[in-house]
Amino acid sequence: MSLALIVLLPFLGALLPGLMIRAGRNACAVATGSVTLLALILLLAEAPAVFAGEVIQARWEWLPQLGLNVTFFLDGLGLLFATLILGIGLLIIIYARFYLSRRDPMGQFYSYLLLFQGAMVGIVLSDNILLLLIFWELTSLSSFLLIGYWKHLPEGRQGARMALAVTGSGGLAMIAGMLILGQIAGSYDLSVILQHGAEIQASPWYAPALLLILVGCFTKSAQFPFHFWLPHAMAAPTPVSAYLHSATMVKAGLFLLARLWPALAGTEWWFYLVATTGLFTMVMAAWIALFKDDLKGLLAFSTVSHLALVTFLFGLGTPMGVVAGLFHIINHACFKAALFMTAGIVDHEVGTRDVKRLGGLMALMPITGTLASLAALSMAGVPLLNGFLTKEMMLHEALRTEWLGNPWIIGLAAGVGALFSVAYSLRYVVHVFFGPKRDDYPSKPHDPPFGLYLPPLILVIPVVLIGLFPEAVAGQVVAVTAQAALKGPLPDYYLAIWHGFNLTLVVSLVALAGGALLLWRHAAANRLRLAVPRPEAKRIFEALVRTLVSISNRATDVLHNGSLRRYMAVLIATSTIAGAIAFWGATHGPGARPLTHASPVVILAWAVLIGACVTIVLAHHNRLLTLVIVGVVGVLVSLGFVYMSAPDLALTQISVEVVTVILLLLALNFLPKESPRESGAPRRARDGLIAGLSGLGVGALIFAVMTRDVSSISAFHLENSKPGGGGTNVVNVILVDFRGFDTYGEIIVLAIAALAIFALLDGALRGPAARRLQSWIPDQERARDRHPMMLVVATRVMLPLSLLVGVYIFLRGHNEPGGGFIAGLVVAIALLMQYMASGYGWAERRMKLDYHFVTGVGVLFAGFTGVGAWVASRPFLTSDFEYFTLPILGELGLATTLIFDVGVFLTVVGSVLVALANLSRLARSTEEPVSEAPMDVNPAALDQEAR
């Protein structure tokens, strides 16, 4: 349990800084720090057990079918990394409190930092590799936020983007590699995978899996050729650089190399890929670091070089290499975090981190100078400091390793790398803190406040202590960690400063002397560097990105050219062709179901339908005529429904038809009345072909369906309609009872459609649309008699009748054709008629209801009916019914579904009228004179005149 809590704490704590920042910067930092401290305490509480050799586990099932479970385990390796992450994280939080200025949003910073911290802890404690991958991606994302924290700086944004692109795509490769690995081992749990090392290495999939995983590790740990993102990520605030690039993010790749070492290491593939990459990167990055004038740039490349050193050690595939590599991770985390912090202090207090403008700072900032010098000398590998120990171990291993049968090349390269390393480390000390004092510092240098130099001070203490008493201070930690990483016996070794006078010591001393000499001749070396061509990784990367962007732009332009007609044509043609392929790819017999006889009336109706379809195609340029034909087709379809035993559908179709045509007419009022003829003959032929073929396909398909027998679940509905749903109209019972949830969803869709219409038309009352409306001139002659007396009188007489019909249709719906949908449409039409006959202004004053409100109430009604079932501890929308005997009406069945149907009814009425009301608002905004009187001719006035 506490394992999961250690991982979760930073994530949960990420909410705190944003809240605490209101209480001030100190409160914010304290809150953030206590989250990390708490996680660290929980972690260290487990340490004694881990040192005793236990592996602590925690496990929850998540998606066991996919092999994805939330499993954590803590062994020596995980403990070391988690301690580094949380411990150095705590120091960074203190440091950042004093480093960030008042203008920087500190709450945001700490939130990002904790997110990142949680993701890192997740990586090192995950047992399941799929879970590990999730955390891995999370580190890429959260580090993006951290690197790009100073959003106003273009370098910050570019650096963050580059880091995300490189580590993110590496993560993708890693996912593929891990999946292969899991497939080979038959499990996604690390504890299982690590026991199948021999099996994995024998598999033909070993090489691809290894390659993909290494791409992930190398991108994260900035190994050649993916090293270039790390220096650019230095645009981040220094606390971020110190955290991400000394102790955490870049170490994630190394962690994974160590973690998977028992499963993957020991083969030729492993040695030549990992060790060679490490060795090459180590020498190359050290050489570049020597000439970086930006302090953080120098440290960035030195980091790349030191990461490469560890990669090289792991790549050797020997147990001793792992021991040395892990030991170096500890040492490097200490001195490099301290160095980044001192670089930040110099930047903060002097105002520049350009080496060329620095020097002589020792006298002005003695504390910073001392701390920086100790850390830098440790990085150089000077005896009595911790960096010396691991460099000796590395050189010792390098000197006895052959590369392609060559016994000295690795030793030589490692020696050269060490020499460069000495040179740039000394440069950090000599060119910044020593030399003559200058008089042109951007600001007055002095030692920083205590809070700013405390964290590096804490880090320098282990640098010295481990350097002096390696076995006593670090011996046990290294042993426990190495044992966990090796999953086997430890090699015979002893951590000590003095191993006797041997070749390793000679190389080490030569490197120290050579490094000093190189620094002395720095200017000459720089001329040499400038003379050879240097490929600029950033430029190559950007050119690559530009090419990719232009390729995808071009592809988008070709595929997505803005012609909606083309998309439509492609879509329809493709589905037609797909249907045809499926049809011809299978065998078919003729349908066995006997055909139904067609009466002459039916044939006549069919002929009218076909005629209407032909006419609408031929005459579609005349939009008004098109609408009339749509109406004709709608009526024919309703007739068809009546004839083919679907009275409910017929009622719905005919009422929908009325509403649709009215709405289309209202909209057409503002649209051109003619479509221009602009398609050429080839285009028309092409569209005609597509249309004809798709019509043929759909027609043939439904013919095939209708001529075959089927057994469906409908029998259940027919049997249970009366006993289960309390109604004899099966269609209505299905709607409000069996499939009530569907209907509920559908009225919500209808309500959303009404709101969308409102939003679209409301927006049209502002901006260019409104200007166009105001200058709108009706393009058709207006009727002289816009509200004819006959129509006005007739609709008013009919209103109560039609409302009564609506209520009747609604009430009988459960047993006879009818129901909420149809009743809603009928009532909506009755109200629509009032608006049309007497004018919107007149009708609106008499309708006191807000239609949005009606729509909303309808949805709520239906919803509450459903929730009502919960009160009776039944599932959502379960219905109940009871029969009542009333004096005059006789027996009356009442079901709870009736209330649901009221909801449907209200939603339909509301939605239709919202659409109408908003179209009318549009018309009223055109400054057309709106009749306020109910009729254009007032009979009463005429009467008076006559008298």
Add this chain to the structure above:
Amino acid sequence: MEILVASGVGAMTAAGVYLVLRARSFPVIVGLAMLSYAVNVFLFATGRIAINLPPVISKDAVAYSDPLPQALVLTAIVIAFGMTAVVVVLALRAYLESGDDAVDIGADDTESGQPGESDGLGESAGTGR
């Protein structure tokens, strides 16, 4: 009867598809309405054709038509109405905003005043976005 229904559905589909492929918004909306008819009748017809057998339970009835497709189609009709209403209002708003009811977007509207005619398959139209 089956032949008549099938050919009717086919004709409505064909007319709908042809109209959907037109260059102006109004015919496209009408085409969608035609397609909704076709689809609704299609779905309905999957319940097979039955005459004078409404799915209303009574003692006299000998058989019933399939109620399930009917229930599905009933809501489909209403939803199709909602969709048509939204689309027509969308088209109206677009027309009011731009003064043009062409369906296609692209450089062609501004260059030739002949929207949609240079978007033939295989031609690569320029982009005005």
